[in-house]
Amino acid sequence: MKILLLANFGMGLYNFRKELLEELIQQRNEVYISLPNDEYVPKLKSLGCFYLETELERRGTNPLKDSKLFFNYIKLIKRIKPDLVLTYTIKPNVYGGLACRVTNTPYITNITGLGTSLENKSMIQKITMLLYKIGLKKASCLFFQNDTNLKFFMTNQITNNKTRLVPGSGVNTYHHSFENYPEDDQKIRFLFIGRMMKAKGVDELFKAASIIKEKYPNTQFDLVGGYEEDYQQQLADLQNSGIITYHGQQENVHSFIRKSHATILPSHHEGTANVLLESASAGRPVLASRVPGCKETFNEGISGLGFEVKNVDSLVAAIEKFINMPYEQKQEMGIAGRKKMEKEYDRKIVINAYLDEINKIVRRGNYELI
Template sequence: MKILVFANFGMGLYNFRKELLEALINQNNEVYVSLPNDEYVPKLEKIGCKFVDTHLDRRGTNPLKDIKLLINYMGIIKRIKPNVVLTYTIKPNVYGGIACAITKTPYITNITGLGTSIENKGLIQKVTLKLYRLGLKKASCVFFQNKTNQRFFIDNKIVKSNTRLIPGSGVNLELQKFEKYPMIDDNIKFLFIGRIMKAKGIEELMEAAELVKVQYPNVQFHLIGGSEENYYKKLDELERLDIIKYHGQQNDVHSYIKQTHATILPSYHEGLANVLLESASSGRPVLASRVTGCIEAFDEGLTGFGFEAKNVESLVEAIIKFINLPYDQKRVMGIYGRRKMENEFDRNIVISAYLKEIKKTVEKEKHNESIREVS
């Protein structure tokens, strides 16, 4: 069987879906990955994927480029003739879905989050929703990572009954293994992992770090992630003042999680935040916005603390609350977080759901083909 995957970049595909790709390959399927060429492509090829170089402007709104992407997707489908297509993130979901519908190819979609284009009301939201209706109309199954996103798509009549809820991308419990909590230390270390951009709450985090450092000068704020928006000047300034330590893009985030006391994510919106799952799996408490995609990943007061998104005062309050917790309470929070991941977010749950839906989709297509042949 041939399985084609449409995605927008290699990092997400490799870090969060590698085990699914390996499971499909181990079942003797040919797995093709269509995405822009990046440093993760050799890793994907190493596990057995066949790479299809596909230019994609992740944040662009040029309709001519998007039409070109649609035509490109149709060409890829016609050339490979997959039995089923898997799509991830907005543009592959929309244009990959339309391409599959036109070519009458079965496909399964994953809504990894609403994204800024839908979260921000206005013309772009209306256009995006219309495109999503076209892209998801013929989908065999649409996976959602949280109930709120699922309800939004149903209420807006983008999808009907062919939906299924999964625990995000899940977490690899062996890779993100439980780590002993750092020894008692006056220098509490907080960690942010994510793209350096407004929607991730980076502005609130930087302001909160400045305020907290006035009261607690020994506290450290470590930031990991590539800067997708122009924050370099501010990052440099805060680093010179010893407010933050910016580590740029890192491939091995687990080694950083291991050394810190808690992870902070002040995001405005998420599908289901992988950084929170990985941190909790490693035995670290999490501090996160009380927004869909974050609140599912922690239990208030038991495995972490929540705060209001876009609210510096609320963020500072949560940080100080954590700083003042007794050491043993911090450590136990991490233990409970790991337990929550084991019970609710094991990546094998996601893999099983995909294998089941792929099998059902392919069998249904075979049944339809046999009916067409008879008629």
């Protein structure tokens, strides 16, 4: 059986869907991946995937370039003749789904989050919803990563397809193994992992870190992630003033999680926040905005603390509350988070959901899952 995956970048495919790719390949399927060329492509190819380069602007809104992507997907599907297509993120979901409709190819779509284009009421939102309606119409199944996103699609009548709720991309609890809590509590290290962009709440984080550092000099704010927007000068200024320590893009985030006392994510919206899953799996409490995709990943006061989105005062209050907790309570929060990941967010749950839906398509189409 030939299976084609359409995605917008290699990092997400490798870090969060590697186990699914490995399982499909182990079952002797031919697995093709289509995405822009980046440093993760060699790693994906080393798994046994066949790579097909596709140019794609993740955040662009140029209709000519998007129509070109659509026609490229049609050509690709006609050339490969996949038995099934799996799509991830907005543009592959929309234009890949539409290409599958045109070529009469079965496809499964994963809604990895609403994204800014759907979160904010605007003309862009209306256009995006219309494109989704067209692109998702014939999908065999839609995977959603949180219940709020699912209800948004239903309420706005974007789709009436079969839907299935999965725990995000899940977390590899073996790779993100449990780590003993740091013994040194004299300097409390907070960790942010994510792209430097407004939607991840970095503006609120910068202000909160400045307030906390002045009041609690024995804190450290480690930031890990590449630039998505122009924050280079601001990061440099904050680092020079000793408010943050910026580590740039890092391949191994687990080593940073191990050294931290808690992970902070002030994101404005998420599908399901992978960094919170990975941190909790390693036994670290999480501090996160109370938005869909974040609030489900922790139990308030047990494995993490929530705060109001886009609210610096609320973020500062949550950080202060955590700082003033007894060491043993912080340690217990980490242990509770690990147990939650093992029970509710193990990546095997997501893989089994995919295999179940793929097998249903196989039975309907009389394909042979080799």
